Amino acid sequence: MVLCLMFFASNVMAENQPDSLVFRANSHYVDNDFDKAAELYQTLVDSGYQSAEIYFNLGNAYFKLNRIPYAILNYERAYRLNPNDEDIEFNLEYARTFTVDRIEPLPVFFLLKWYRSVRQILSSNGWAWCSLFWIAVTLSFVLIFWFALKSSTKRLSFSLGIISLVFAVVSIVFSAQEKENETIRDKAIIFQSVVTVKSSPGETGKEIFILHSGTKVQITKALGKWVEVRIADGNKGWIPSESIELI
Amino acid sequence: MLKKRFWVSLIFIASCVNIFAQDVDFSVSAPKVVAVGEQFRVIFKLNARPQEFNAPAFDNFYILAGPSTSSSSSIQIVNGQMTQTHEYSYTYILEATESGKFQIGSASATVSKKEYKTNPFAIEVVSGGSGTQPATPRNQQSTTSASNAAEQESENMFIDIEFDRRTAYRGQPILATLKLYTRQNIAGFDDFKFPSFNGFWSQEIETPNNIRFQRQNVNGRIYNVGVLKKYLLLPQRAGDINIKPFELVVLAQQQGRRSGSIFDDFFGSHQTVKVRLLSKEKTLKIRDLPPNAPSSFTGAVGDFSLTASLDKTAIKTNEAVNLTVRVSGTGNIKLIETPKFEFPSSFEIFDPKVTDNINTTSQGATGSKTFEFVAIPRGPGDFNLGSLEFSYFNPIQKKYITLKSKSLNLTVEADGSEQVASPMVGFGREDVRFIGKDIRFIKTEGIKISKTHNLLFASNAYYGIIVLLLVVFIALFWFIQHNRKLMGNIALVKTRKANKVASKRLKEAKKHLSLSNVEPFYEELLKALWGYVADKLSIPVANLSSDTVRETLEQNNVQDVDIDEFLRIIATCEYARYAPKSEASQMTNLYNSAISLIAKLEGVIKNSAKNV
Numbered sequence: 001m002v003l004c005l006m007f008f009a010s011n012v013m014a015e016n017q018p019d020s021l022v023f024r025a026n027s028h029y030v031d032n033d034f035d036k037a038a039e040l041y042q043t044l045v046d047s048g049y050q051s052a053e054i055y056f057n058l059g060n061a062y063f064k065l066n067r068i069p070y071a072i073l074n075y076e077r078a079y080r081l082n083p084n085d086e087d088i089e090f091n092l093e094y095a096r097t098f099t100v101d102r103i104e105p106l107p108v109f110f111l112l113k114w115y116r117s118v119r120q121i122l123s124s125n126g127w128a129w130c131s132l133f134w135i136a137v138t139l140s141f142v143l144i145f146w147f148a149l150k151s152s153t154k155r156l157s158f159s160l161g162i163i164s165l166v167f168a169v170v171s172i173v174f175s176a177q178e179k180e181n182e183t184i185r186d187k188a189i190i191f192q193s194v195v196t197v198k199s200s201p202g203e204t205g206k207e208i209f210i211l212h213s214g215t216k217v218q219i220t221k222a223l224g225k226w227v228e229v230r231i232a233d234g235n236k237g238w239i240p241s242e243s244i245e246l247i
Numbered sequence: 248m249l250k251k252r253f254w255v256s257l258i259f260i261a262s263c264v265n266i267f268a269q270d271v272d273f274s275v276s277a278p279k280v281v282a283v284g285e286q287f288r289v290i291f292k293l294n295a296r297p298q299e300f301n302a303p304a305f306d307n308f309y310i311l312a313g314p315s316t317s318s319s320s321s322i323q324i325v326n327g328q329m330t331q332t333h334e335y336s337y338t339y340i341l342e343a344t345e346s347g348k349f350q351i352g353s354a355s356a357t358v359s360k361k362e363y364k365t366n367p368f369a370i371e372v373v374s375g376g377s378g379t380q381p382a383t384p385r386n387q388q389s390t391t392s393a394s395n396a397a398e399q400e401s402e403n404m405f406i407d408i409e410f411d412r413r414t415a416y417r418g419q420p421i422l423a424t425l426k427l428y429t430r431q432n433i434a435g436f437d438d439f440k441f442p443s444f445n446g447f448w449s450q451e452i453e454t455p456n457n458i459r460f461q462r463q464n465v466n467g468r469i470y471n472v473g474v475l476k477k478y479l480l481l482p483q484r485a486g487d488i489n490i491k492p493f494e495l496v497v498l499a500q501q502q503g504r505r506s507g508s509i510f511d512d513f514f515g516s517h518q519t520v521k522v523r524l525l526s527k528e529k530t531l532k533i534r535d536l537p538p539n540a541p542s543s544f545t546g547a548v549g550d551f552s553l554t555a556s557l558d559k560t561a562i563k564t565n566e567a568v569n570l571t572v573r574v575s576g577t578g579n580i581k582l583i584e585t586p587k588f589e590f591p592s593s594f595e596i597f598d599p600k601v602t603d604n605i606n607t608t609s610q611g612a613t614g615s616k617t618f619e620f621v622a623i624p625r626g627p628g629d630f631n632l633g634s635l636e637f638s639y640f641n642p643i644q645k646k647y648i649t650l651k652s653k654s655l656n657l658t659v660e661a662d663g664s665e666q667v668a669s670p671m672v673g674f675g676r677e678d679v680r681f682i683g684k685d686i687r688f689i690k691t692e693g694i695k696i697s698k699t700h701n702l703l704f705a706s707n708a709y710y711g712i713i714v715l716l717l718v719v720f721i722a723l724f725w726f727i728q729h730n731r732k733l734m735g736n737i738a739l740v741k742t743r744k745a746n747k748v749a750s751k752r753l754k755e756a757k758k759h760l761s762l763s764n765v766e767p768f769y770e771e772l773l774k775a776l777w778g779y780v781a782d783k784l785s786i787p788v789a790n791l792s793s794d795t796v797r798e799t800l801e802q803n804n805v806q807d808v809d810i811d812e813f814l815r816i817i818a819t820c821e822y823a824r825y826a827p828k829s830e831a832s833q834m835t836n837l838y839n840s841a842i843s844l845i846a847k848l849e850g851v852i853k854n855s856a857k858n859v
Contacts, residue, residue, distance in 0.1 A: 091687055128704040132713065
């Protein structure tokens with residue numbers, strides 16, 4: 001309870017000033033002054049504030065300004081912070097239709113898909129709170145088990161305790177994995193309008209394929225000013241690092 | 248309508264006046280081009296008797312004869328009405344002396360004290376030979392080879408395609424005129440290959456069937472020029488477009504070559520020769536339209552005006568309303584596409600009916616195109632349909648012009664069928680129609696901003712909370728444990744141990760039984776039974792009596808039979824204890840029944856405790 005209060009207090013303190021910025025940016029957006037709105041959101045982001053909603057709004061403003069790579073970048077950032085928001089997903093999908101490259105993603109094994117979709121129900125923080133809850137439940141069942149006079153009560157509390165322990169372990173694992181997902185920045189958006197992907201780092205590398213701005217890539221290696229990227233269909237190659245922007 | 252009638256009647260009256268007044272017509276006819284030394288006529292015609300006639304001065308020309316006057320008059324009687332026409336003509340025969348272009352002033356004539364003048368005209372005099380007296384026979388005698396003859400033909404006769412402009416915007420009409428230049432008599436045409444205007448949308452303009460030749464000076468030579476055909480071309484693409492040449496086979500009349508016969512010379516025997524003519528290839532430069540086209544631009548080029556109107560301003564639902572859009576003007580009117588117009592989504596719209604009334608002349612296509620939209624409103628309401636926009640490119644001003652019709656308003660009243668239709672649930676339902684797609688709106692509420700994205704997992708707070716939970720757990724554990732001990736709940740311990748104590752005592756009793764110690768046996772048995780009940784049911788020893796035991800056992804759902812048995816054993820024991828004698832068999836029976844009873848009570852009391 002005390003911790004919650006502390007969290008709340010710190011949030012309130014941090015919000016005081018940028019809140020008005022957000023409000024102004026939103027009203028610019030409503031007035032179709034997307035240039036101004038994007039500028040204000042960007043200053044917020046640049047000064048280190050992070051929020052899925054701000055990234056989402058910034059993406060919207062860039063989309064309206066027809067700067068699709070910027071829009072996709074910010075939608076992706078919003079999605080990273082909040083993978084369960086329907087609006088973010090919708091706008092990201094819609095913005096992607098404006099990009100040039102159509103890449104067929106590799107099929108994902110259905111069990112893995114289910115696993116991921118279950119894991120994405122909550123964010124890392126959500127799973128962390130969840131794990132704390134189940135730990136508490138498990139401990140209370142231990143108490144009940146220990147002090148129960150009747151054997152039936154003992155049996156029931158034992159099985160329920162085991163189940164809650166399983167829940168606790170699962171949510172701890174999910175929380176850890178989601179945390180990794182949220183902190184590791186290995187995805188990027190291509191910003192250069194046309195990028196030639198080469199087989200090896202450096203200008204001399206053989207050209208393999210061509211990517212266009214707005215396409216999402218995963219960075220697998222980095223060497224000097226070159227990064228090895230992997231696109232959704234599994235193809236890999238090297239591109240200059242200045243042609244991309246990390247999500 | 249009324250206005251129209253008025254104008255028609257006015258025109259009719261005006262024409263009547265003309266007839267009665269016998270408008271004086273004074274005109275001049277003269278060739279435009281003549282050769283030096285050629286004799287020609289200049290005729291002034293007048294349809295009334297002049298009091299006075301003054302010819303203009305014919306400088307630079309010899310007047311060989313004239314003015315020779317001739318007059319004719321005719322009288323017509325139609326239905327008892329007499330009309331009389333006169334014609335007076337003054338003819339001059341002139342000869343050109345030197346080449347050049349000479350202006351001849353106007354002639355004047357006075358008819359009933361009024362002076363009339365002809366238009367001044369110009370005569371061009373060239374030094375070359377004339378078309379009517381071709382110099383070909385002389386030339387032909389000297390030339391013998393066929394190729395030379397062909398050259399001669401091409402010199403005497405050629406075809407050409409002329410354009411009113413060589414550069415145009417895409418969609419801007421170009422007038423193409425196919426002309427025949429000749430210095431020979433022509434008997435007819437044999438084969439005509441029309442030019443294919445690739446890259447153009449072409450339309451033929453009506454020309455008179457009889458070709459009327461006019462004299463024209465081409466590089467110092469006089470040709471008779473006739474217009475074969477006229478086309479109106481609308482360029483469809485930009486760039487330099489080549490116009491492929493066209494072919495014409497002319498049946499030309501030539502003077503016979505076979506000399507020697509007197510008859511030939513005398514009759515001037517003519518020979519008809521087929522001459523194949525080919526025009527030259529030409530190039531037209533078509534410019535593309537400027538890029539900043541407005542959204543309502545659909546390809547119209549020219550000069551247009553727009554009207555749009557609804558036939559009704561107030562209707563009921565499910566009645567049709569017509570929106571008539573009329574685009575009129577000059578330009579590529581035939582190629583105008585249907586202007587876009589968005590009705591509200593509750594309107595059912597049918598494909599527009601397109602009619603056009605286009606007059607193609609050498610100036611371009613003039614007329615109007617009418618689009619009739621039929622829409623049926625399915626729901627009531629006051630609708631402001633906005634105004635219809637139409638854009639075109641004006642090639643003269645070189646810019647796009649957007650026309651806007653007046654704002655269209657429509658009131659739709661409910662016709663009452665909605666209520667009738669309501670019992671048929673689901674009849675008028677339809678899927679949601681998507682008319683556009685856009686991103687979702689920005690988030691305006693619940694925006695949480697923080698400098699850092701705090702991750703709870705594996706953070707200090709997370710571990711802190713776990714430690715807190717463990718501390719609470721241990722504290723609770725300790726607290727409960729301590730409480731249990733403190734309360735000391737001996738009764739509970741006793742209850743637990745009741746069976747054990749009882750069995751201990753019973754064992755003691757059995758020992759006495761085997762030793763036939765009567766009194767200690769009964770004593771132990773009694774202690775075992777009383778003690779068991781007291782411990783098990785937590786009855787204080789002071790309160791122990793047969794009544795309290797019965798009561799308590801009943802509360803614990805022990806059957807009456809068992810209670811009676813219990814009390815019987817107790818009573819027997821009490822009695823036997825002080826009895827002088829007792830049989831060993833009786834003791835054994837009593838012992839066995841006591842064991843079975845305790846076993847029974849153990850089961851019953853446990854179950855009853857569970858149920859509670």
